[in-house]
Amino acid sequence: MYGLQLGEQGTCEHYHSEFDIAGLKCRECQRFYACYQCHDDLEKHQFVPTAKQSREPAVLCGHCGNLLTFARYKEGHCPSCGxxxxxxxxxxxxxxFS
Structure with missing residues (x-):
């Protein structure tokens, strides 16, 4: 996962609560970032959302590294580590997400 002042579980300088552990994938560069602001500060393009219907993983759990689709992410917790x-x-x- 990428980000500014990246914490051990994916927190960043913009979002750093114990629940800010989801890395989100930019459709353009295919990299997981702690937030869109970190992405836009570190890349030469703006964050491009992933389609909600995509079967490709769009979220990375910063706690365990599990990859999730949008649908699994919307459950509110990582199905692997909880x-x-x-x-x-x-x-x-x-x-x-678009």
């Missing part, structure tokens, strides 16, 4: 994701990420859903 770590909860920040429910406030829904406020930015349109940035990460």
């Amino acid at each position: 770590s909860a994701f920040n429910p406030k990420c829904a406020l930015h859903e349109s940035v990460y």
